[in-house]
Amino acid sequence: MPDPAVNDLAFSVRGLTKVYATAAGPVHALRGVDLDVRRGETLVLLGPSGSGKSTLLNILGGLDRASDGAAIFQGQDLTRDSDKALTAYRRDSVGFIFQFFNLVPSLTARENVALITELARRPMTPEDALARVGLSDRLDHFPAQLSGGQQQRVAVARAIAKRPQILLCDEPTGSLDSESGVQVLQALRDVSRAEAATTLIVSHNADFAAMADRVIRFRDGAITDIAVNPHPVEPREMRL
Numbered sequence: 001m002p003d004p005a006v007n008d009l010a011f012s013v014r015g016l017t018k019v020y021a022t023a024a025g026p027v028h029a030l031r032g033v034d035l036d037v038r039r040g041e042t043l044v045l046l047g048p049s050g051s052g053k054s055t056l057l058n059i060l061g062g063l064d065r066a067s068d069g070a071a072i073f074q075g076q077d078l079t080r081d082s083d084k085a086l087t088a089y090r091r092d093s094v095g096f097i098f099q100f101f102n103l104v105p106s107l108t109a110r111e112n113v114a115l116i117t118e119l120a121r122r123p124m125t126p127e128d129a130l131a132r133v134g135l136s137d138r139l140d141h142f143p144a145q146l147s148g149g150q151q152q153r154v155a156v157a158r159a160i161a162k163r164p165q166i167l168l169c170d171e172p173t174g175s176l177d178s179e180s181g182v183q184v185l186q187a188l189r190d191v192s193r194a195e196a197a198t199t200l201i202v203s204h205n206a207d208f209a210a211m212a213d214r215v216i217r218f219r220d221g222a223i224t225d226i227a228v229n230p231h232p233v234e235p236r237e238m239r240l
C-alpha cells in the first residue's frame with residue numbers, strides 16, 4: 001500500500017547540499033536540508049541574507065542544480081533530471097515571481113501574460129488571469145503606465161495563468177510600499193488557494209509569517225526551525 005502521506009507531498013527534500021565554487025574558495029549555500037512540503041501548503045521562508053533561501057527556491061524551481069542530496073517532485077528527482085526534463089518541469093509545473101517584475105516594457109499587461117499562456121498546456125486566458133489579480137481595467141496598459149504594485153500583480157497573473165502546481169516567490173514585495181505589498185500578497189493568496197497551488201515565499205520580513213501554514217527559518221545554509229501556524233491570516237489583515 002502506498003503511504004497516503006507521501007502521495008500528499010509536493011516536495012520531499014533530503015540532504016540537499018549546494019556548494020558554489022568561487023575564486024575565493026567554495027561557498028556552502030545549503031548544508032544538508034531536509035524538508036517535506038505538502039500539496040497546497042503555503043510556506044514562508046525566513047532568514048538572514050545569504051542563509052540559502054533563494055538557493056533552495058531555485059533548486060526546487062529547476063533553475064539551479066544541487067551538489068548533493070535529493071529534491072523529489074512527484075517521484076522525479078530534480079537533482080538528477082536531464083536539462084530537457086527540468087525545462088519541461090519549469091514550463092508545465094512552476095510559476096515564478098521575483099522581486100523585480102521582469103515585464104516586457106513594449107508589451108501590454110495582456111500581452112505580457114499571453115507570452116506565457118501561449119506556451120502552456122492548459123492555461124487560463126490572459127483576461128481571466130488578470131481579472132484574478134484585480135486588473136481587468138488595465139489589460140491594455142503598458143508596464144510604464146502601471147504602478148509598481150500593479151506591475152507585480154501582472155507578474156502574479158503571468159505566473160498563475162498556466163495553472164502551475166507550484167508557485168515560487170522570491171521577495172515578491174521587496175520593491176513595493178507596504179500597501180501595494182499587501183495587495184500583491186492577497187492576490188497571490190487568492191489565486192494560490194483557488195488553484196490549490198503549493199506556494200513558497202522567501203522574505204526578509206518576519207511579518208510574512210502570519211500568512212503561512214508553516215514558517216521555515218534558515219541560518220547559514222541550514223533549517224534551524226519549522227513552526228506550524230495554526231491560524232494563518234489573510235494578507236489584507238497583515239501590517240507589513
Ligand SMILES: Nc1ncnc2c1ncn2[C@@H]1O[C@H](COP(=O)(O)OP(=O)(O)OP(=O)(O)O)[C@@H](O)[C@H]1O
Nearest residue numbers: 020022027028029048049050051052053054055056
Ligand atoms: N551563483 C553563485 N555563486 C557563488 N555563490 C553564490 C551564488 N548564489 C548564491 N551564492 C552564495 O550562496 C549563499 C546563499 O545565498 P542565497 O541567495 O541562497 O541566500 P538568501 O538567504 O536567499 O539571501 P538573500 O535573502 O540575500 O537573497 C550566499 O553566501 C551567496 O553569496
